[in-house]
Amino acid sequence: MLGFAAVNTGNNLLYLMVSALLGFMAVSGILGQRNLQRLTIEIFPEEDLFANLPANISVQLHNRRRWLPAFLLQVEIGASHRLYPAIPAGNTMKMSLPLTLAERGYQKVPDIWIRSCFPINFFIRSRRLVNQGQLLIFPQPLSVTIPLNQTESRHARHQELVQPGNDGELRNIDSYQSSDPLKAIHWKLSARHDDYKVKRLNRLGAPAVTVNLTDFSGSLEQRLSRCTFAIIQMTRQQQAVGLQLDEQRIAPAAGRNQQIKLLTELALYGRR
Amino acid sequence: MVGVKPVLHIMAYVTACVGVMPVLSYLDLWISLMLASGLALGLVAERHNRPILSDRLSTLLSVGFFMLFISQASFVNLVTPLINLLCLLLAVRLAGDKSGRHLLQIFLLSTIILASSSMLTLNMAYLVYLILIILMVTSGLVLLSFYSTGPEICFTKQQWVRLIKTISLLPIGSLILMMLLFFILPRTQTPLWNFLNPRPAASAGMTDQVRPGSVAELATSGKTAFRAEMQRLSVDSLYWRGIVLDQLQGNIWTRSSYVAKEKLVPAPGSEVQISVYSEPKTDNYLISLDRPLKIEGINHRLTADGVASGRIRNKRKIRYQLQVQYKANSQQQGEASHYLKRPSTVSGRLKQVAEEIRQQKDFHTKREALDRFFLQQKLSYSAEKLPETTTPVETFLFESLRGYCEYFASSYALLFRLAGVPTRLVGGYMGGEYNQLGHYYLVREDAAHVWIEALDDQGIWQRIDPSRLAVNANEAFSNSSTAKRVNFQAFADAIGHLWSQMVLNYDLHQQFNLLRNLAKKTRDLKHPEGWKIKEFRWIFIPIFLGGIYYLLKRRKNRIERLLQRYRNLIATAAGEESLSESTGLYTIADICNHPLCRQFADIYGTAIYHDRQLDDKEFQALIRIVRQLKRQQATLVVKLPTQDNPSNEIT
Numbered sequence: 001m002l003g004f005a006a007v008n009t010g011n012n013l014l015y016l017m018v019s020a021l022l023g024f025m026a027v028s029g030i031l032g033q034r035n036l037q038r039l040t041i042e043i044f045p046e047e048d049l050f051a052n053l054p055a056n057i058s059v060q061l062h063n064r065r066r067w068l069p070a071f072l073l074q075v076e077i078g079a080s081h082r083l084y085p086a087i088p089a090g091n092t093m094k095m096s097l098p099l100t101l102a103e104r105g106y107q108k109v110p111d112i113w114i115r116s117c118f119p120i121n122f123f124i125r126s127r128r129l130v131n132q133g134q135l136l137i138f139p140q141p142l143s144v145t146i147p148l149n150q151t152e153s154r155h156a157r158h159q160e161l162v163q164p165g166n167d168g169e170l171r172n173i174d175s176y177q178s179s180d181p182l183k184a185i186h187w188k189l190s191a192r193h194d195d196y197k198v199k200r201l202n203r204l205g206a207p208a209v210t211v212n213l214t215d216f217s218g219s220l221e222q223r224l225s226r227c228t229f230a231i232i233q234m235t236r237q238q239q240a241v242g243l244q245l246d247e248q249r250i251a252p253a254a255g256r257n258q259q260i261k262l263l264t265e266l267a268l269y270g271r272r
Numbered sequence: 273m274v275g276v277k278p279v280l281h282i283m284a285y286v287t288a289c290v291g292v293m294p295v296l297s298y299l300d301l302w303i304s305l306m307l308a309s310g311l312a313l314g315l316v317a318e319r320h321n322r323p324i325l326s327d328r329l330s331t332l333l334s335v336g337f338f339m340l341f342i343s344q345a346s347f348v349n350l351v352t353p354l355i356n357l358l359c360l361l362l363a364v365r366l367a368g369d370k371s372g373r374h375l376l377q378i379f380l381l382s383t384i385i386l387a388s389s390s391m392l393t394l395n396m397a398y399l400v401y402l403i404l405i406i407l408m409v410t411s412g413l414v415l416l417s418f419y420s421t422g423p424e425i426c427f428t429k430q431q432w433v434r435l436i437k438t439i440s441l442l443p444i445g446s447l448i449l450m451m452l453l454f455f456i457l458p459r460t461q462t463p464l465w466n467f468l469n470p471r472p473a474a475s476a477g478m479t480d481q482v483r484p485g486s487v488a489e490l491a492t493s494g495k496t497a498f499r500a501e502m503q504r505l506s507v508d509s510l511y512w513r514g515i516v517l518d519q520l521q522g523n524i525w526t527r528s529s530y531v532a533k534e535k536l537v538p539a540p541g542s543e544v545q546i547s548v549y550s551e552p553k554t555d556n557y558l559i560s561l562d563r564p565l566k567i568e569g570i571n572h573r574l575t576a577d578g579v580a581s582g583r584i585r586n587k588r589k590i591r592y593q594l595q596v597q598y599k600a601n602s603q604q605q606g607e608a609s610h611y612l613k614r615p616s617t618v619s620g621r622l623k624q625v626a627e628e629i630r631q632q633k634d635f636h637t638k639r640e641a642l643d644r645f646f647l648q649q650k651l652s653y654s655a656e657k658l659p660e661t662t663t664p665v666e667t668f669l670f671e672s673l674r675g676y677c678e679y680f681a682s683s684y685a686l687l688f689r690l691a692g693v694p695t696r697l698v699g700g701y702m703g704g705e706y707n708q709l710g711h712y713y714l715v716r717e718d719a720a721h722v723w724i725e726a727l728d729d730q731g732i733w734q735r736i737d738p739s740r741l742a743v744n745a746n747e748a749f750s751n752s753s754t755a756k757r758v759n760f761q762a763f764a765d766a767i768g769h770l771w772s773q774m775v776l777n778y779d780l781h782q783q784f785n786l787l788r789n790l791a792k793k794t795r796d797l798k799h800p801e802g803w804k805i806k807e808f809r810w811i812f813i814p815i816f817l818g819g820i821y822y823l824l825k826r827r828k829n830r831i832e833r834l835l836q837r838y839r840n841l842i843a844t845a846a847g848e849e850s851l852s853e854s855t856g857l858y859t860i861a862d863i864c865n866h867p868l869c870r871q872f873a874d875i876y877g878t879a880i881y882h883d884r885q886l887d888d889k890e891f892q893a894l895i896r897i898v899r900q901l902k903r904q905q906a907t908l909v910v911k912l913p914t915q916d917n918p919s920n921e922i923t
Contacts, residue, residue: 008460012775013390013398015454017383020406022457023449027442028410069434072421085418085425088434092853119442121372121417 031119035071036127038064041112043077043133046096048263050228051104051140056096061114063087076113104224105271106134138263142225144216146233168202208240208252211262213269224266231266235259245269273426276418281318281370283415284378285311287408288362291382294389294401295355303356303363310363314370323369330368334361351391358385372420379409379416396771403447410442459780480555482517482525482697482722484664484678493717497701498550498559499769500594501712505544507703509598511723511735512715513562514700516577520689522615523664525682525697527579533605534576536563537732542599549712549773550590558582558592559700559715562735563602566595569781577696578602591777604694604731611694611727618690619666626690635728638691639736642684646741649673651680653742653749677739681722684738694727698735703749710766831886838872838898868904872897 040062049055059077061084063070073084075097082095101107115126176185176196189197211230216223227243234241235258242252243262250262292307299307313324325333341357362381365374386405390398418425427435500512519528546561558572558580567574569592572582584590625645632638654674661667665686668679675683681697688695702721704713723737739745842860843851851860857873875893879886886894 009391010460010462010779011390012454012778013394013402014387015457015459016399016402016450016775017387017390019453019457020402020446020450021383022453024406024410024442024446026449027445030445031438031441069438071435071438072417074421083422085422086427086431086435117417117421119414119417119439121413121420 028119032116032123032125034065034068035073035116035118036114036125039070039073039114039127040064041075041114041129043109043112043135045135048138048260049099049101049135050138052100052102053140054098054100057099057135058094059097059112060092060094061087062092063089065089070116072116072118074115076115078110101135101137104137104139104221104267106268107137109133109135136264136267138267139221139224139228141229141232142222144226144229146230171200171202173197174200208242209234210242210244210249210252212244213246213266214244220270224269228263228266231259231262273428274432275424275426276415277423280375280412280415280419283408283412284370284375285314285366287379287382287405287412288366290401290404290408291385292359292362294395294398295359295385295392298352298355298389298392299359300356303359306363307359307366310366313367317367323367325364325368327369330364333364337361337364351388355385355388355392358388372416375412375416375419379412383409394776396768399771399775403443406446406450407443410446411436411439414439414442454775455778455783455786459783461780479699480515480517480527482678482682482699483523484668484675484682495717496551497553497715497717497719498548499710499712499714500561500704501547501549501710502544502561503711504706505598509542509561510703510713511562511698511721511737512559512701512704513564513578513698514557514559515698516579516725517697517699518577518611520613520615520686523662523682525685528610530610532575532577534602534733535605536565536597537601537603538565539597539599539601542597544594544596544598546594546596548592548594549769549777550592552588556581556584560594561596561598562698562700563598563600564594564596565600568593568595576602589772589777591773601732601734604727604733608694608727608731611696612689612692614686614689618686619663621670622666622687622690625669626687629687629691632691635693635726635734638688638693639726642687642691643741645687646680646684646738647743650743651675651741652744653677653680653739677722680738680742681724684736685724685726688724688726696725696733698723698725702737705762707762707766707769709763710769712766712769714765714769831891834891834894834898835876838894838901841898841901842869866901868897868901 042060042062044058044060046056046058049057057077059075059082061070061073061075067089069089070087071085073087075082075084075095077097077099080097080099082097084093084095087093099110101110112129113126114129115124117124173186173189174197176190176198180198184198186197186199211227211234213223213227216226216230218226231241231243235254235256238254240252240254241258241262243250243265245265248265250265252258288311296304317324337357337360340360341353344353344356358381362378362385365378365381368374370378383405386398386401389401515527517525517527518530518532519526543565544561548559550559558567558570560567560578560580563578564574564580567580567582570582570584570590572580572592574580582590582592629638629641629645632641649669650673651668652674653676655676658675658679659667659672664675664679665683668675669683685695685697699720699722701715701719702723703719704715706713721737721739723735723739725733725735728734739749742748839851839855839860842864843849845864855863857876861869861873872894875890875897876886879890
């Protein structure tokens with residue numbers, strides 16, 4: 001409107017105003033474009049990702065520019081989004097974002113959109129980042145009753161835990177050390193020897209179990225889901241657990257690494 | 273932590289004040305009061321954190337004001353009601369709620385009010401307001417983006433500093449581009465809506481008659497008549513020719529329709545190029561330094577007696593170029609009896625004086641005799657308390673002995689004509705204040721002057737200024753137009769002239785001139801031998817300052833750059849684009865297992881762990897290490913740890 005008035009009146013003061021506004025549009029366009037450039041995004045799962053269950057992923061946005069900070073960046077992954085108000089030049093900002101993926105196995109990260117209305121909220125610029133990385137999605141856990149000692153035939157018992165502990169069977173007799181509690185001293189034996197003797201106990205452990213995929217009911221996906229649930233539950237109870245998948249057999253063991261190993265096998269079952 | 277919202281609100285109020293400031297003196301009192309009330313209510317609302325005017329009431333008031341505008345506006349009276357309406361809408365918005373949309377309206381209304389002020393005044397203060405409003409509006413719009421995205425966003429002091437630095441790019445960039453775009457945006461030769469522009473007031477002009485004795489006091493005006501861009505000349509050469517009065521009827525000198533036949537006698541050494549910027553005036557005469565050879569830049573008619581008249585539309589400011597030879601004279605071609613005509617009744621005393629002069633043998637002795645008579649009479653230059661009489665020349669020469677230039681010139685010319693010397697009066701200006709900054713003469717209305725031209729024995733018209741024969745001539749002329757102005761005034765006038773020349777008068781014609789000059793400069797690029805380093809000296813100032821800044825910055829960041837160079841070297845050896853930020857210097861030394869890498873980590877680590885800067889010796893050592901590593905790059909093979917192969921391989 002001002003430009004129209006300037007041309008038709010020939011008023012140079014209006015021309016000054018129009019020139020300044022045109023200049024402003026040009027500079028804001030350049031700033032808006034630069035705001036989305038030289039950004040690097042990195043994604044890290046903050047926890048185990050299961051199919052169809054939301055889980056937090058950590059989205060790390062790095063501003064690789066030397067001088068110019070990045071402002072008002074909205075990162076969108078799938079249906080979730082987060083606002084990064086300001087990232088100084090050369091700095092990184094990390095935020096959590098809930099993500100839900102439907103399929104098990106290695107899944108491509110959905111396209112990441114970075115949108116920004118900076119500097120002027122008249123237009124929203126966006127940039128799509130195609131992420132080549134993949135996320136390992138475990139099968140969705142489906143609850144199942146886990147028969148333990150009652151179903152010896154289905155869940156073979158292999159070995160008891162023989163780890164040192166406080167609540168299991170007697171493991172051996174040993175000399176007293178300063179770190180031993182007084183209640184561990186075996187007074188009768190100590191009386192027969194010159195020094196104090198203590199009882200060493202095993203840890204009260206559940207029996208080691210090998211889970212067989214064929215032991216669960218339902219379709220393949222349901223069996224995988226139930227098997228996943230069983231492994232998670234047993235690991236949580238510090239039980240050594242193994243896995244029988246067709247001809248492949250993974251020996252029982254306890255701990256977080258074993259859980260990931262088994263869940264990975266289940267996630268990739270039939271998808272290699 | 274300071275939120276965006278309060279800062280944005282303050283900026284909106286300041287922007288409104290800046291936008292309204294240039295039109296404030298043109299507003300009706302009640303509208304000014306409404307604006308002040310709107311601002312006050314807005315500030316009260318800020319304090320109580322709730323709007324005084326509801327949205328519904330604001331809309332009703334806005335509609336009401338718009339109806340008022342419709343009732344007042346007409347084709348001939350459009351600008352003032354429009355500005356009134358804009359100010360009232362702004363007042364409503366200031367008092368009302370301030371959502372993102374409303375804040376945007378405040379910024380927009382303020383900008384439009386400032387733009388519309390250009391239809392009331394062309395004052396240079398507009399530029400100051402424009403810069404301020406660009407600064408406020410651009411920054412405000414950026415903050416508005418933050419406000420719209422997250423109304424509760426807050427920043428720390430450091431974040432604010434960072435944000436302000438980035439935001440400042442917008443107004444700075446906009447203003448730089450403004451200077452470029454202003455000169456290239458398309459313009460029309462004849463604007464269609466010219467009626468909307470402020471009308472220049474033409475209050476002065478050159479009369480086409482000289483009538484001494486008609487007024488008791490000469491009204492003097494310090495208003496600018498024109499400015500002439502040119503080199504500095506001696507005061508004696510500064511006679512600005514306007515009109516030639518060749519006909520004497522009674523006591524009145526007028527310009528007749530007689531077509532003079534004259535030929536210019538050139539004086540090549542005195543040629544000057546002048547650009548004249550004339551203020552709006554009531555007559556059509558084009559002022560030029562005596563005598564003009566050529567006039568360009570305006571439609572005009574230049575007669576043989578050196579009088580130029582132009583086609584000036586709308587009594588506006590005009591600009592034209594002159595080619596002048598200030599020592600040139602013109603030679604009369606043919607009969608000169610027209611310049612000897614005298615009034616039917618002349619007093620005996622005048623006849624007696626004229627007869628004595630007539631007795632002299634040639635022009636020069638006649639002139640000397642007349643000069644002598646004037647000096648003997650002890651005439652003084654004065655423009656105050658002069659007698660109103662029907663015989664002004666006689667009264668001036670023999671009774672009052674006081675008068676201004678018209679008295680001197682008419683008396684001298686009449687006596688010369690009575691003595692048989694063809695004579696005419698020339699009206700124009702004399703002198704001027706030379707502005708060193710702008711390289712121009714400023715000539716004011718009070719420098720208006722009348723002198724005569726008399727034909728010598730060779731038929732050459734000679735300029736004679738009888739006012740110089742006044743006993744107080746030196747005092748009179750040094751106190752008026754040639755007086756030195758205070759430096760500040762000269763500076764302000766130079767800026768005002770620049771504003772007028774560069775901005776107000778810039779038009780399609782100048783755009784074409786600019787294009788032609790650019791084309792010429794481009795052609796000249798092929799012949800660089802014609803360049804003078806002096807012409808480009810201003811370029812070296814920003815280059816010099818930029819160089820100093822770069823060197824200071826470079827020194828500060830040299831360690832960072834060396835570190836980055838080292839890391840890039842290792843990354844290249846590892847076949848990676850870059851190393852992870854978490855990979856420290858000691859880790860790199862472990863991975864590479866290279867003595868130079870270990871040495872690098874030790875030197876840098878020693879400085880860092882002692883919390884001190886690297887000294888020059890250490891810095892040079894690091895540079896040497898990086899150089900050696902670069903030379904050995906072919907043998908430096910690094911394999912970074914991966915998930916598959918957690919062990920590090922070094923070859």
